[in-house]
Amino acid sequence: MIAKPIAIAADHGGVDLKSSIVALLQGQGYEVQDLGTDGSASVDYPDYAYSVAHAIKSGKADHGILICGSGIGMSIAANRYPEIRAALVHDRLSAELCRQHNNANVLCLGARLLGEATALDCVKAFVTTEFEGGRHQGRIDKLSNPK
Numbered sequence: 001m002i003a004k005p006i007a008i009a010a011d012h013g014g015v016d017l018k019s020s021i022v023a024l025l026q027g028q029g030y031e032v033q034d035l036g037t038d039g040s041a042s043v044d045y046p047d048y049a050y051s052v053a054h055a056i057k058s059g060k061a062d063h064g065i066l067i068c069g070s071g072i073g074m075s076i077a078a079n080r081y082p083e084i085r086a087a088l089v090h091d092r093l094s095a096e097l098c099r100q101h102n103n104a105n106v107l108c109l110g111a112r113l114l115g116e117a118t119a120l121d122c123v124k125a126f127v128t129t130e131f132e133g134g135r136h137q138g139r140i141d142k143l144s145n146p147k
């Protein structure tokens, strides 16, 4: 189980799903840092990706969750930060694999593409699946040292 707070943020396309995820995680005993947005007003997803990336970079959270309409903008934005390995997933298996093989520290979800039950299933898998290490560690090290 993830120990430090989980940082979560969404743009206007993901705000309803964010509420459901916060309720799920808090109900399971996780500490959640909700970094917005909180309403339906149009906002820019890079600002919210930055908030979660900064929470991880500063040590306030080990993991994060980002939600926008497709999940694509959030994943592109989050992966611009060297400390972040953000994975856009669409089902439980991809959520498990991003932890097992990629040690993803940010989960990205597309609220307009996933049903709520599937999205919550992805979250449950993400927060309970451990990185396998071993041969995968060297590959992750290469991400920080591109040729």
Ligand code: RB5
Residues within 6 Å of the ligand: 011, 012, 013, 014, 045, 068, 069, 070, 071, 072, 073, 074
């Ligand atoms: C907002 O309309 C939408 O573009 C955003 O939520 C996201 O899907 C971008 O990738």
